[in-house]
Amino acid sequence: MSKKYYPAAVKQPIKQLQMIDITKQFPGVLANDHVNLEVRAGEILALLGENGAGKSTLMKQLYGLYQPDSGRILINGKECHFSSPTDVIHAGIGMIHQHFMLVSNLTVRENVALGLKSSRQPFLDLNIVEKKMMEICDTYNLKLNPRAYIWQLSVGEQQRVEIVKTLYRGADLLILDEPTAVLTPQEVDEFFQILRKMAQEKHLIIFISHKLHEVLAISDRVTILRDGRSVGQRENKNLTKAELAQMMVGRPVVLQYERAAPSVGDVKLKIEDVWVRNDWGEDQVKGVSLEIRSGEILGLAGVSGNGQRELAEALAGLRKCSKGRIIIDSIEMTKASPYERILAGQSYIPEERNKEGIIREFDIMENFILEDHDKIPYSKHWILNFSNIAAATQKAVDDFSVKTPTLSTKVKNLSGGNVQKLILARELNRNPKILIAAQPTRGVDIGATEYIHRRLLKQRSEGTATLLISEDLDEIRALSDRIAVIFEGRIIGIVDGPTATAEKLGLMMAGVQEEEQK
Numbered sequence: 001m002s003k004k005y006y007p008a009a010v011k012q013p014i015k016q017l018q019m020i021d022i023t024k025q026f027p028g029v030l031a032n033d034h035v036n037l038e039v040r041a042g043e044i045l046a047l048l049g050e051n052g053a054g055k056s057t058l059m060k061q062l063y064g065l066y067q068p069d070s071g072r073i074l075i076n077g078k079e080c081h082f083s084s085p086t087d088v089i090h091a092g093i094g095m096i097h098q099h100f101m102l103v104s105n106l107t108v109r110e111n112v113a114l115g116l117k118s119s120r121q122p123f124l125d126l127n128i129v130e131k132k133m134m135e136i137c138d139t140y141n142l143k144l145n146p147r148a149y150i151w152q153l154s155v156g157e158q159q160r161v162e163i164v165k166t167l168y169r170g171a172d173l174l175i176l177d178e179p180t181a182v183l184t185p186q187e188v189d190e191f192f193q194i195l196r197k198m199a200q201e202k203h204l205i206i207f208i209s210h211k212l213h214e215v216l217a218i219s220d221r222v223t224i225l226r227d228g229r230s231v232g233q234r235e236n237k238n239l240t241k242a243e244l245a246q247m248m249v250g251r252p253v254v255l256q257y258e259r260a261a262p263s264v265g266d267v268k269l270k271i272e273d274v275w276v277r278n279d280w281g282e283d284q285v286k287g288v289s290l291e292i293r294s295g296e297i298l299g300l301a302g303v304s305g306n307g308q309r310e311l312a313e314a315l316a317g318l319r320k321c322s323k324g325r326i327i328i329d330s331i332e333m334t335k336a337s338p339y340e341r342i343l344a345g346q347s348y349i350p351e352e353r354n355k356e357g358i359i360r361e362f363d364i365m366e367n368f369i370l371e372d373h374d375k376i377p378y379s380k381h382w383i384l385n386f387s388n389i390a391a392a393t394q395k396a397v398d399d400f401s402v403k404t405p406t407l408s409t410k411v412k413n414l415s416g417g418n419v420q421k422l423i424l425a426r427e428l429n430r431n432p433k434i435l436i437a438a439q440p441t442r443g444v445d446i447g448a449t450e451y452i453h454r455r456l457l458k459q460r461s462e463g464t465a466t467l468l469i470s471e472d473l474d475e476i477r478a479l480s481d482r483i484a485v486i487f488e489g490r491i492i493g494i495v496d497g498p499t500a501t502a503e504k505l506g507l508m509m510a511g512v513q514e515e516e517q518k
C-alpha cells in the first residue's frame with residue numbers, strides 16, 4: 001500500500017537517502033537486482049553504468065514513476081513509499097531531465113511559477129516569485145535574467161532555469177540525468193561550480209553521466225551498476241578512468257585510439273552556400289559551404305542550437321534548403337528524398353533518435369531492416385526472408401552490444417543508449433559512401449562508444465566520407481581529420497583535427513574566431 005510522505009508544511013531536510021535491495025523486473029529483463037545506493041547531505045554521488053545497466057529504472061523508482069517489486073527507500077532512516085512525482089517533490093526530491101521541460105514563449109520567472117499555488121491570494125504574484133527566485137540565484141551564483149524569454153536563452157541558461165525551478169520547490173536531493181550532454185566546456189565549468197555550491201549548502205546530488213573525466217572531476221563517491229546489479233561503491237580518491245571503465249564494462253577498455261593518416265580521395269559530399277530555415281521560418285543555417293572527401297572525417301563542432309540540426313536534416317533530405325546546393329558524388333541532390341539519398345549511398349544517424357531514427361512501436365528486427373526490407377538478403381520477389389533478417393539483426397545486436405531480451409522486443413522498451421546503438425548498427429551495416437552522424441555517441445556508454453569510434457575509423461579507412469556532428473570535443477578531436485566550427489549558422493573557422501585544443505575549439509564555439517584568440 002502506498003502512503004504519502006510527509007506534507008510540505010512539516011517537511012524535514014533530507015540528510016540521508018538509502019535505497020536498499022531494490023529489485024525491479026520487466027518482461028524478460030531484471031532491470032534492478034537487489035541494488036543498493038546511499039547518498040548523504042553535502043555529497044555528490046555519481047551513478048555510472050553501461051547502457052541498460054538499470055540507472056534510469058532505479059531513479060524512476062526514487063522519483064515515484066515506477067514502484068519497486070521489492071526493496072526499501074529510506075529518507076533519514078524512515079521508510080517511505082512514493083506513488084507519484086508530486087509526493088516526491090513534497091519530500092524534497094527534484095529531477096533535472098536531459099530534455100528541459102520549459103515553455104519557450106514564457107519568461108524565466110513565469111516558468112519558475114508554473115504549477116505553483118499561492119497560499120493566500122487567488123493569483124500568484126509574479127513579483128514575489130521573482131524575489132524568491134533571485135535569492136536562490138544569489139545563493140548559488142546562478143546568473144539569470146528573470147524577465148528574459150526562454151527562447152532567448154542559451155542551453156546552459158535554460159538548464160539554470162530548471163535548477164532554480166527545482167530549488168524553488170524545496171528540493172534537497174537533486175537527480176541530474178546526463179546534465180552536461182548539451183553544454184560547452186566553459187558551461188560545464190560553471191555548472192560544476194554550481195553543483196559544488198549546492199553540495200556546500202548541504203544538498204544531496206545524484207549525477208548520472210557516461211563521461212568518466214567529469215565523474216572524476218565532480219563526484220565524492222561513485223556507485224556502479226552492471227547488468228542491473230550494484231558492482232561497486234567507491235570513494236573518489238585515487239580512482240582512474242581506466243578503473244571506472246573496467247568496473248562498468250567488466251573488461252579493460254581502450255580509451256585512446258591510434259589513427260592512421262587519412263588517405264583521402266574524391267569529394268563525395270559538397271555543400272555549397274546552403275541556407276536552411278528552422279521550424280519558425282527563420283534562417284538557421286546561413287550560407288554553409290563544406291566539402292568532404294572519401295576517407296575523411298570532417299568534424300562539425302558547435303553548441304547545440306547553432307544550426308547543426310537543421311543542416312543535418314537538410315543533408316538527410318528531411319528539411320528543404322532555401323538556397324544553395326547539395327552534391328553527392330558529383331550529382332546534385334538538393335531536392336532528393338531521404339530514400340533517394342540512401343540509394344545514392346548516404347547513411348544518416350539522427351540526433352533525435354526517438355523521433356527520426358526509429359519506429360518505437362516496431363520491434364528490433366523491423367527497425368533494423370527499415371528502408372532495406374525490399375533488398376537482398378532480407379527479401380526476394382517481395383517475399384521476406386525471416387531467417388536472413390534474424391541472422392543479420394542478431395549479428396548487429398552482438399557487434400554493438402545492444403542489450404535486449406529478444407529480437408522481437410519493441411524498441412520503446414530499450415534503454416536510451418541501446419536505441420542509439422541499434423540505429424548505428426543499421427546505418428553502418430549499409431557500408432555507406434557518405435555518413436552524416438549527428439551526436440553518434442550521446443548517451444552511449446563507454447564500451448559502446450569505443451566500438452562506435454573504431455567502426456567510424458574503420459569506415460574512414462574503407463573510404464567513407466563522414467560528417468561527424470558532435471558537441472563532445474573529446475570525440476571530435478579523437479576522430480576528425482579537420483574540424484569546422486559552426487556559430488550562429490555560419491562556419492567561423494576550419495582547423496586541423498589532430499592539433500586542435502579543447503580551449504581553442506571551446507572559444508570558437510562561443511563565437512571567437514581563431515585570429516581573435518591570438
Ligand SMILES: Nc1ncnc2c1ncn2[C@@H]1O[C@H](COP(=O)(O)OP(=O)(O)OP(=O)(O)O)[C@@H](O)[C@H]1O
Nearest residue numbers: 026031051052053054055056057413414415416417
Ligand atoms: N518500461 C520497460 N519495459 C521493459 N523493459 C524496460 C523498460 N524500461 C527499461 N527496460 C529495460 O530495463 C533495462 C534497464 O534500462 P534502463 O533504462 O534503466 O538503463 P540505463 O542504465 O538507464 O541505460 P541508458 O544509459 O541507456 O539510459 C534495459 O534492458 C531496458 O531495456
